Amino acid sequence: MAIKLSDFHKDALREMGNIGAGNAATALSQLLGKDVSLSVPKVLMVPVDKMVDRIESKNEIVAAVYLKIFGDITGRALMIFPQNKVFLIVDLLMRRPLGTTKEFGENEQSALKEIGNILISSYMNAIAKLMGLNSVPSVPALAVDMVEAVFQTVSAEIAETGSEALLIETDMVEETAKIQATVFLIPDEESMRKILKALDNTASGA
Amino acid sequence: MGELHTGQSGDVLTAYGIGSCIVVVCYDSEKPMAGMLHAMLPEKAGKGTDKNRYADTGIENLVKAMIDMGTGIKEMRAKIFGGARMFEIGNQSDSIGNRNVKKAKEILEKKGIPIMGEDTGNNYGRTIEFFVTEKKAKVKSFGRDIKIV
Numbered sequence: 001m002a003i004k005l006s007d008f009h010k011d012a013l014r015e016m017g018n019i020g021a022g023n024a025a026t027a028l029s030q031l032l033g034k035d036v037s038l039s040v041p042k043v044l045m046v047p048v049d050k051m052v053d054r055i056e057s058k059n060e061i062v063a064a065v066y067l068k069i070f071g072d073i074t075g076r077a078l079m080i081f082p083q084n085k086v087f088l089i090v091d092l093l094m095r096r097p098l099g100t101t102k103e104f105g106e107n108e109q110s111a112l113k114e115i116g117n118i119l120i121s122s123y124m125n126a127i128a129k130l131m132g133l134n135s136v137p138s139v140p141a142l143a144v145d146m147v148e149a150v151f152q153t154v155s156a157e158i159a160e161t162g163s164e165a166l167l168i169e170t171d172m173v174e175e176t177a178k179i180q181a182t183v184f185l186i187p188d189e190e191s192m193r194k195i196l197k198a199l200d201n202t203a204s205g206a
Numbered sequence: 207m208g209e210l211h212t213g214q215s216g217d218v219l220t221a222y223g224i225g226s227c228i229v230v231v232c233y234d235s236e237k238p239m240a241g242m243l244h245a246m247l248p249e250k251a252g253k254g255t256d257k258n259r260y261a262d263t264g265i266e267n268l269v270k271a272m273i274d275m276g277t278g279i280k281e282m283r284a285k286i287f288g289g290a291r292m293f294e295i296g297n298q299s300d301s302i303g304n305r306n307v308k309k310a311k312e313i314l315e316k317k318g319i320p321i322m323g324e325d326t327g328n329n330y331g332r333t334i335e336f337f338v339t340e341k342k343a344k345v346k347s348f349g350r351d352i353k354i355v
Contacts, residue, residue, distance in 0.1 A: 049208065049246070049259075059222065059333075061348050066293045141293035145348050148223025149331025152246070153292040156226050156302045159259070160251045 017041030065116030071135030208259035248309035
């Protein structure tokens, strides 16, 4: 069953994304010791097969960190780093001079997964504080691969239970090296209803 | 996803960036004609209506399309690609990729279509180009050698 999002819901979800991603960006900024800026989150419902269209660049290699979310809100979180910038983020994280990292060893992979873990945990913490819905992320998984392969795989998982995905999409940019990461929060259909209900309650002051 | 196309002499059938999805190529053992299915899930789940999205109903359509082109079921051969487990979350046998490969093999076996080659499983994406005249596929993956299947 398709969920219709009212303008009020869209605004509220955007605000939720803003607070969640804001918290995540603060964590990232502390982790890297650099300023991190944030785009206004986009909130959209897309048919699962169209998720891949969210990515402008086709045939590109990206680093993707993927986590499942458990608890009051269940769903998925996906973070996409463009490949040409992903080594720089590892440099910053590991306090190496920019340009040092040249390949994805064990340490580099762990570092990226750890970033994913911290970002999504702080994202979910902010949502918990805002709406009283508590959830935790799974152990993160990493893929460095074609962007289509990454998105299709996530789409397929969502398609097993629903036909549409709610995407809360935020771009984060680290200021010195201009590293961009796109964070997608994708709640399950049932969780979407819970979130919308919690938002309605917040609005009516309950 | 959920795509089915066919080609004849000189054509190249392509599927880009295949992760857990399954690509089934069916071709005539003699004549230069082939079809390519790109399915997302092993079987219908939820409310999906597009048959080519699922390996089971998609392969039915693929076989029909081949017959429409003038191939007999006895002349059909298959090659399968994809079904990777891109993210190491959950266990291997439950992964969609793994289930896609199993389902495709099961359906092809039921139809008596021999599988002449495959590049499936593992944890990386694939781009598949099937050359109809040569009856061979070129499989490209990031950071790996090109495979001819």
